Amino acid sequence: MNTSVTMTTRQAEHCRQQERKLYAPDWLTCWSFLCVCVCVCVCVCVQDLQNMRAGKVCVMTDRNLAGLPPMRSVLESLVRSGIEHKVYDNVRVEPTDTSFKEAIAFAKKESFDVFVAVGGGSVIDTCKAANLYACHPDADFLDFVNAPIGRGKPITGALKPLIAVPTTAGTGSETTGVAIFDFEHLKAKTGIASRAIKPTLGVVDPLHTLHMPERVAANSGFDVLCHALESYTALPYNMRSPCPPNPINRPAYQGSNPISDVWSRHALNVVAKYMKRYAVRDPEDKEARSSMHLASVFAGIGFGNAGVHLCHGMSYPIAGNVKTHKAKGYNVDHPVVPHGLSVVLTSPAVFNFTAPMCPERHLEAAQILGADVSRAKREDAGPLLADTLRRFLYDLEVEDGLEAVGYSKEDVPALVKGTIPQERVTKLSPREHTEEDLSHLFEASMKLY
Numbered sequence: 001m002n003t004s005v006t007m008t009t010r011q012a013e014h015c016r017q018q019e020r021k022l023y024a025p026d027w028l029t030c031w032s033f034l035c036v037c038v039c040v041c042v043c044v045c046v047q048d049l050q051n052m053r054a055g056k057v058c059v060m061t062d063r064n065l066a067g068l069p070p071m072r073s074v075l076e077s078l079v080r081s082g083i084e085h086k087v088y089d090n091v092r093v094e095p096t097d098t099s100f101k102e103a104i105a106f107a108k109k110e111s112f113d114v115f116v117a118v119g120g121g122s123v124i125d126t127c128k129a130a131n132l133y134a135c136h137p138d139a140d141f142l143d144f145v146n147a148p149i150g151r152g153k154p155i156t157g158a159l160k161p162l163i164a165v166p167t168t169a170g171t172g173s174e175t176t177g178v179a180i181f182d183f184e185h186l187k188a189k190t191g192i193a194s195r196a197i198k199p200t201l202g203v204v205d206p207l208h209t210l211h212m213p214e215r216v217a218a219n220s221g222f223d224v225l226c227h228a229l230e231s232y233t234a235l236p237y238n239m240r241s242p243c244p245p246n247p248i249n250r251p252a253y254q255g256s257n258p259i260s261d262v263w264s265r266h267a268l269n270v271v272a273k274y275m276k277r278y279a280v281r282d283p284e285d286k287e288a289r290s291s292m293h294l295a296s297v298f299a300g301i302g303f304g305n306a307g308v309h310l311c312h313g314m315s316y317p318i319a320g321n322v323k324t325h326k327a328k329g330y331n332v333d334h335p336v337v338p339h340g341l342s343v344v345l346t347s348p349a350v351f352n353f354t355a356p357m358c359p360e361r362h363l364e365a366a367q368i369l370g371a372d373v374s375r376a377k378r379e380d381a382g383p384l385l386a387d388t389l390r391r392f393l394y395d396l397e398v399e400d401g402l403e404a405v406g407y408s409k410e411d412v413p414a415l416v417k418g419t420i421p422q423e424r425v426t427k428l429s430p431r432e433h434t435e436e437d438l439s440h441l442f443e444a445s446m447k448l449y
């Protein structure tokens, strides 16, 4: 507890110094997410396309979804309305720099004036990148990729409108200015983060999620869970540093703040209510599936502004170093640790570690997820939330820790090494951490039950 007191004092001091510089510009951007338009409807917004004066539309999806009802209904309405379009269905599930570049090349060849992404986070992220680079034909691929891996240049040019039609529940990518890919030679994920790549419109139709296989529903639901928990416990916006010298360098992830808190807490409540009992096992349960679909949007607006921290930062090498793990229920021909699984496996250890910095929020999260906190003390927050999460994962039949997806103690140094460059997210951890702390967190996540 001592460390937590000193860190809080230090951070409070820092906060006072930064206060005047930080407050005004940051609040402005907090409001900006209210402009993200999310349309909750059962139509594929053909009229929106017409309003956008779409001449030639680029429709992106993956090969599995290409034959499923969400994509069929989009194509039918495009054909019915006579809107000219081309389909790119070669999106890689869990995209890489190579697969991003293929999609970019496709987009550059034609002159599209609107993009439509039909799929999970893999498709929506790929489509964001294709739009970005097609509109910046002279840019080098690394120009907009997050520093220190890429150059992290600000995006100044205008992009074409992008309509995101999410089919998982989910990444919330329809609301965020983030596109994630696996940078193959680093064996870790990184991405592009800028408000400029936020979709123009999200079409959130719960019927699109009814066909998700059981494990896709579970894993994408864990992503929602972690988005909510991480953004709610992220370093507060007024303790974040350094203050960017120019607002154009203001990060997309700004730390937890009173606005994102509303979205994150609400998302967590919906996950607690619907995920465990209905949403995963019973695809016929439309109330549960649509509630989770909305929760992914709520959490997306929360974390898209506040940020995520250690579960996500540590997940990028867990996904990137995959050896042979074949994900149950995923119709893909390459080894993969699905994103939601790679984030949730470290969550008990991570929140046990971060709890001393804001025990009230960790206790509140445990309570929302069903724990009895009536007699819990502040110092119980970490173990209590960790136990609650472990039970939640056990009930949903999650693999027993990193060992079950192919890792052992020998892999810990590589996993730590792949986490270091993820400072865009890890620096939003409420608790500062060393490489040794990261090693402990990975080791503690080898087995869960």
Ligand SMILES: NC(=O)c1ccc[n+]([C@@H]2O[C@H](COP(=O)([O-])OP(=O)(O)OC[C@H]3O[C@@H](n4cnc5c(N)ncnc54)[C@H](O)[C@@H]3O)[C@@H](O)[C@H]2O)c1
Pocket: 062, 064, 065, 068, 070, 093, 094, 095, 119, 120, 121, 122, 123, 125, 167, 168, 169, 170, 171, 172, 173, 176, 177, 178, 179, 180, 181, 189, 208, 209, 210, 211, 212, 213, 216, 219, 220, 223, 330, 331, 332, 339, 340
């Ligand atoms: N941009 C962001 O803000 C953000 C946030 C979190 C994660 N991500 C990224 O998103 C990706 C993961 O996305 P995801 O979890 O949505 O899954 P996904 O897009 O990788 O899809 C997973 C699998 O489910 C299938 N599928 C998707 N919807 C389906 C449906 N309705 N019916 C049947 N099958 C369906 C897909 O074909 C695929 O095989 C990762 O690359 C992750 O890093 C991005």
Ligand SMILES: *[C@@H]1O[C@H](CO)[C@@H](O)[C@H](O)[C@H]1NC(C)=O
Pocket: 348, 349, 352, 353, 382, 383, 386, 444
């Ligand atoms: C939680 O953290 C404490 C103190 O850091 C540690 O002793 C304990 O083993 C951790 N428990 C879990 C479940 O990670």
Ligand SMILES: [Fe+2]
Pocket: 171, 223, 227, 312, 339, 343
């Ligand atoms: Fe995520």
